[in-house]
Amino acid sequence: MSAKEWKIYNPTGQQRVIVTKSLPGTRWLDLLTAADCRVEVCTSPEILSVAEIQAAIGDHCAGVIGQLTEDWSETLFGALQRAGGKAYSNYAVGYNNVNVDVASQHGIPVGNTPGVLTETTAEMAVALTFGAARRLVEADRFMRAGNYHGWLPTLFLGNLLKGGTVGVIGAGRIGAAYARMMVEGFKMNLVYYDLYQNKHLENFIAAYSDFLQAQGETGVTCTRLETAEDVLRSADVVSLHPVLDATTHHLMNKERLGLMKEHAILVNASRGPVIDEAALVEHCRTHPNFRVGLDVFEDEPAMKPGLADLDNVVIVPHIASATSWTREGMATLAASNVAGVLNGYGVWPNPNEILPFLSDNPPKAAPSIVNAKAVGLATYQA
Secondary structure, X not given: OOOOOEEXXXXXXXXXXXXXXXXXXXXXXXXXXXXXXXXXXXXXXXXXXXXXXXXXXXXXXXXEXXXXXXXEOHHHHHHHHHOOOOEEEEOXXXXXXXXXXXXXXOOOOEEOOOOOOXXXXXXXXXXXXXXXXXXXXXXXXXXXOOXXXXXXXXXXXXXXXXXXXXXXXXXXXXXXXXXXXXXXXXXXXXXXXXXXXOHHHHHHHHHHHHHHHHOOOOOOOEEEOOOHHHHHHHOOEEEEOOOOOOOOOOOEOHHHHOOOOOOOEEEEOOOHHHEOHHHHHHHHHHOOOOEEEEOOOOEOOEOOOOHHHOOOEEXXXXXXXXXXXXXXXXXXXXXHHHHHHHOOOEEOOOOOOOHHHHOOOOOOEEOOEOOOOOOOOOEOOO
């Protein structure tokens, strides 16, 4: 074990599972104890190092629930295999911190927690959009400092978004949910860029536009553009929702930031490294009417120098999924992945439709194993 404090549940359980952070709710723990697991949870809020996790795995460990702040690669998967490990689950929908190929080489299934973050994360992107547009953080600080001495016509002028153009880069589940919220709620026209056309989103907005016009209101439009640059040039608000890979690392660099409108708003609740944070700091310094909302950061938990000093940037500490329902659901899914593999269950065929696992009678399956085929896990059969 590492020097950090750990709490043990069901100490007589036959299958040892370590959990590298305390998780919300209790259902996840019930699932593991029902699978005859001895569950050891690190109660420290600090991020565990690779060496500390390796020490915690020890010479006997059946499974691990880990965090996206940890580097899961050869060292840890090798240690887990040597300890007799059979399962790992990331407590996140993303798994950029996990070398899945290495896990597969060691025969270890890798789980994640999709399907419960979509609306919650999209809602945070909306909150960041309006926090930036209406300068809420600046105004809050102003009030708390006792600087308000009466209404003024020019005090904290912000951006009106209704009827403007919202841009989305990456129109997957979260990007599409954000787009719908902005179009439905604020009658914005949508432009988006994605490698794949989102016909469902387009059809929904077309039907919504027909509804608006039937009520005597102006319709809305949805247009898929050819490039991300086209979105940046044309949108009043741009929300980033791409996957993080070599093609999207520093997607928003100095040149692309320069394509955006002078009064534009940029929102990122996806992955920090899709923005060149140093370039963003410089752009915000030289474009004071440009506004930004960030939930994630390039060198998390650190921020690039100068970012925290900018009044035109709203920053929150990676809390896009932080609702009780979502975070408890993530814990349930992560535990279901580990318990499902340890129990010998098959893998749920559609990891994006996981609500059955949050019901009173969940399927006897592992909800989402990203390398199921590579490690030879069977598909769940009802």
